[in-house]
Amino acid sequence: MIQMLNLGHSGSTPSQGSESMPDQAASPSGERMSRERMRELRNLALEMQSLLGARWEVLDCLALGGMATILQLRHRIHKGLFVAKALRPELADRPEILRSFHAEARNASLVGGHPNAVPVFDVLDAGGLPVLLMPFIEGEDLDAFIQRHGPLSRIQTLQFATQISSLLCHAESYGISHGDLSPGNIRLDQFGRYRVLDFGLSRMQNNDDPYQPFSAGTPLYTSPEQLRGEAPDIRTDLYELGLVIVEVMTGKPLMQADSLKAIRQRHLDGISALPAAIEADAPLARLLRRMLARERSERLRGAAELSRALEQLGFQPQELMRPDAASTRRGRISTR
Structure with missing residues (x-):
């Protein structure tokens, strides 16, 4: 912590x-x-x-x-x-x-x-x-930003997911999984980019080093396999990212419960239902159910598949702009 x-x-x-x-x-x-x-x-x-x-x-x-x-x-x-x-x-x-x-x-x-x-x-x-x-990255951590400004819109959420998926594709090309994606480990910088922080639990796949970290990350975003003591991989990152996507769209952690034991059990039991605001968006809800499957064999195979799925939702990369740019008039850059 x-x-x-x-x-x-x-x-x-x-x-x-x-x-x-x-x-x-x-x-x-x-x-x-x-x-x-x-x-x-x-x-x-x-x-x-x-x-x-x-x-x-x-x-x-x-x-x-x-x-x-x-x-x-x-x-x-x-x-x-x-x-x-x-x-x-x-x-x-x-x-x-x-x-x-x-x-x-x-x-x-x-x-x-x-x-x-x-x-x-x-x-x-x-x-x-x-x-x-x-x-030093000038900006605001995603959890604090959501607390101040409320949930992101659908288009803002897809822009966020596309940026993080792009990074996970890059990490996957090196065989690296982050292992601790959460709103507190993602910073929105002054130009509208979401920057992933803290690779302290990251792990390189196909590496024989016995000291690689296997420990669970942040409780609200920890995957079932991490709770079972299994080594994380890129599909673990997709599970954690799925939980973050739900939270930025609703403003509330999906796995919130009264105790750490109850949070752990919710992860191990699997997702029974998504919030109504997510269920109303059927294509996005289908994607999130796959990302949040209890067994990683049932999830997307990797970040490249996630990026393709985001494209199929109709999202096209746009000019980067902070979600609060309308009120702050802060800087922007183009992705073209």
Whole structure:
């Protein structure tokens, strides 16, 4: 789980003398964070500043996960913004974690040339800790965007699905599955592109590495095979994408339930019915039922088949525009 944070640096380098933090701070998930925890994270940012050297300025600690800390950096010469994903120090002596971290760098770099991916520029060494260096993507995560603006229209949803399917086709050509597609791992950038983030659970097919991650991803979007402890593949990504498509069209997670156990059981039992707004669109509902089949042998065979199915729904790639462009008048680019 990644917990989003803001340490109140206001764009400046953290300072040991800064003691103006509140007793508690809230993350977007509504959790409260103690003053001691905030201080610990600021100290971590200071430590990373000393390890990264004079070239980088640490602006903020953006997120804290079970394996890594996400920092926002600014290059001191050209002032460009970057993101550093640093392995947690307590995990640095575990060979399987190190191999998984480097596998993430490899997989993300292989697909990074695609316009809907985020490239990995470098793997730095910060005092023995591996750090992935990536560009900072200006924009808003899809879950936050839907919460603010409500569901996407059919045409906006198909544009979203077409972009992600294109990336999955590219990843599939390398034998890579993402394994953790969710609205929180997809960012809508300022030009209307949906960018897939966090390849931490990605896996390369036909690879004998015993340390490849098999763990389940985000509970609301975890496939039945992941819950059964089976290795994910591209059809796992199609299942997760199907759930995200339903959510962006309705504004609600399809697998929402009262407990993690109940969510797990809903995945394992399979989809009995889709929301009425989806069922009313019969061609789209048929496609989603195939993507969301409990057994992956009954799903689409891969992302290329999904892209063809999206074309058959009558969607034609259009000029890229953010779904909120009518109100924000933000930038756009052409796909032609």
